[in-house]
Structures are given as structure tokens and as C-alpha cells.
Amino acid sequence: MDTDIEFLGLTAGDGPGHFHFTVENHLARLDGLLYGGTAIAVSIATAEALTNRSPLWMTTQFIATAPANERISVHTEVLAPGRRTNQVRVTGTDAAGDIMFASLGATGHHKESGLAGTFDQAPTVSPPERSEPWPNPFVAVVRNAGIEADFSNFPTDLGFNAALDFREPTVEAHPDPGPGRMCVWARRRDQVAITPAIASYVADMVPLSVAHACGVMAGGISLDNTIRIGAFETTEWVLIDLRPHLAVGDYGHGTAHVWSESGALLATASQTSSMMRFSPTDFAAAKPSPGEG
Known part of the structure; x- marks a missing residue:
């Protein structure tokens, strides 16, 4: 497009x-x-x-x-x-x-009369307009790990943060509860509708959920990203539904479902990353260690 x-x-x-x-x-x-x-x-x-x-x-x-x-x-x-x-x-x-x-x-090319169906269930969350702004990708991880960190100097115009607006919803119910489950609303700051390409750009967040599940402050560098794409509909916001699977030897694996504002499953992504721990003092210096790849 x-x-x-x-x-x-x-x-x-x-x-x-x-x-x-x-x-x-x-x-x-x-x-x-x-x-x-x-x-x-x-x-x-x-x-x-x-x-x-x-x-x-x-x-x-x-x-x-x-x-x-x-x-x-x-x-x-x-x-x-x-x-x-x-x-x-x-x-x-x-x-x-x-x-x-x-x-x-x-x-x-999709067949108009071809097989169709959605077999996963979306989490029940607050809509974007009733969700809290997410100033940077590490807020929820730090909170879960019980770590004190100063984000006041964290630059909001650095990297992909410059292009994306994040909101953290209240999760009322999750179909697959477990350690590290995270949900975040995301949209382009220019409010252009999300496409399959941009959904894959946004979904590169699995390392955060792995860190969340492990209860540590960490990010990850991608070894791979995979996305499988369904029927897209026009949506400004997408809900990134992060579900970590496992971590071993500082490698993390997990998935991210991408849902539209109306609750349609647009895509499902997966990722393997090399995990990297870092210190809260990196934020005080406004020089965060490498985040997700």
C-alpha cells in the first residue's frame, strides 16, 4: 500500500x-x-x-x-x-x-467463498480512549518486577516510539491467563489505518512479555519475526495481545495476536529473541540499553 x-x-x-x-x-x-x-x-x-x-x-x-x-x-x-x-x-x-x-x-488472492473462521478468543480489555498512556515499552515490565526506575528522562521521540502511540488497557478477562500476558493498544501517531506491514512492525514486542513473565528488567534482540495474516479491516488502533511461551538460556519465545478495535483477529505473530538484562540506572541517564529488536 x-x-x-x-x-x-x-x-x-x-x-x-x-x-x-x-x-x-x-x-x-x-x-x-x-x-x-x-x-x-x-x-x-x-x-x-x-x-x-x-x-x-x-x-x-x-x-x-x-x-x-x-x-x-x-x-x-x-x-x-x-x-x-x-x-x-x-x-x-x-x-x-x-x-x-x-x-x-x-x-x-483470497477466494470470496473460501473457508473462513476465527478460532482464538480476544481478551476483554478497556478501549483505547479509556486506557492509560504508555510512555515507553518498559513501564509494565518494571512495575511487574517491583523495580524502582526513573522514566522522567526517557525520550519519547526515540526509535519506533516516535511513530507509535501506546495505551495500556485494563484487562478484564483473558482467554489464556498465565505469566507474562500483556495487552497494549497501539496506533500510528499520524492516525493512518494499520496495514499488514505496519501490524508486523508493531507486533515486534514479544521480548517484553518474556521479561514480564520472568519478573526481570530486560529486552531482547530479534533472531526472527514471523506473522500470519488474516482478513484485514480498517482500524486505527490494534490490540497487541502478547503471550510468552518459554525462556531458556537467555533466549525467549512467544506469540503476539493482533486484534482490531472491533475484536477481529487480524494476524498472529511469533518471535524468538536473545534476551538482555539491564539496569534502571540506564533510564536515569536517558540511555536505555538495547530494547526489543
Whole structure:
């Protein structure tokens, strides 16, 4: 979609399937390096642009990161064209030709009379307008861990925070209660409707729920991001329903369901991350350690 192309700063390169983008502030992590959510969002947006079909799924292996203002070249190709479904591959490289991320996925045409149904249940939460502003991604983790932290100097215009508005709802009921369950409303600050590409950008939050479940102050760097996409509807806000699964040896695994304001399941995402603990004193210095990738 045009709004994705603009948000991600994608420009056409030489030949079909070739694109470029620059690691601008809103496409970076909180430490200023390329954000894993950006990589999967770029993969979906370029696959849509090349095939002119709806995204079905995408998995992105985050191989390396890039500094601010780095120009990333993206090569998107159709490996298996079909009448309904295209299997695609996306590769992102930096100026030196080193691979930053590699993705596999598919786009396709939905059958109007095809099988349809939603088999998961949404949490019951307060709507965005009756939910508390979430000044940064670590508030709930710190509160759960019982840690005192000063967030007064935390920059709200750093990394993906510059592009997103978060609200923390009151969770009245959850279909899968357990350690680390977190729900957060998210929208673009410019209030443009959420698309599959931007849903994948927003859903890169599983490490927070793993830290929440473990009761520690930590973030994580993505090793992979995967999203499976349903029928999208126009929605300004999405509810990110985080459900951690397990942690072992400082690696965390979990899922994130993406719900519309009306309660439709738009997508389900999963992630593996390398977890990193950090200290509350990082916030006092307004220099947080690397957050989720």
C-alpha cells in the first residue's frame, strides 16, 4: 500500500523487485540501530508491491543490524509464481553488501467463498480512549518486577516510539491467563489505518512479555519475526495481545495476536529473541540499553 511505502521510506531501485530505504529514527530500535519490526514490514510491503497480491505470511531472519542513516538495499523476488499464490524471498543488504535480513513468505488472492473462521478468543480489555498512556515499552515490565526506575528522562521521540502511540488497557478477562500476558493498544501517531506491514512492525514486542513473565528488567534482540495474516479491516488502533511461551538460556519465545478495535483477529505473530538484562540506572541517564529488536 502507498501508506506503507511512505512510512518505510521505500524507493524503487533498478529493475522489478529492487527497492531501497534509509534507517531513519522511526525505523530504528531504542538504541538507534535498525529495528527488526522494520525488516519484516519492509519484506511484506515490497512483496505486496511486486506481486500485487495480499500478504499471507512472512518470516524474517534478522541477521545483522545497521546504524542510523544507513541505506539498505532490498531485493524481492518471486520464487514460485502461481495462479493464486506466490512464494517470495526478500533480502536486505547494507552499503557493503552484507546481509541484514532475509525473509520468506507468500502473497495470494483470497477466494470470496473460501473457508473462513476465527478460532482464538480476544481478551476483554478497556478501549483505547479509556486506557492509560504508555510512555515507553518498559513501564509494565518494571512495575511487574517491583523495580524502582526513573522514566522522567526517557525520550519519547526515540526509535519506533516516535511513530507509535501506546495505551495500556485494563484487562478484564483473558482467554489464556498465565505469566507474562500483556495487552497494549497501539496506533500510528499520524492516525493512518494499520496495514499488514505496519501490524508486523508493531507486533515486534514479544521480548517484553518474556521479561514480564520472568519478573526481570530486560529486552531482547530479534533472531526472527514471523506473522500470519488474516482478513484485514480498517482500524486505527490494534490490540497487541502478547503471550510468552518459554525462556531458556537467555533466549525467549512467544506469540503476539493482533486484534482490531472491533475484536477481529487480524494476524498472529511469533518471535524468538536473545534476551538482555539491564539496569534502571540506564533510564536515569536517558540511555536505555538495547530494547526489543
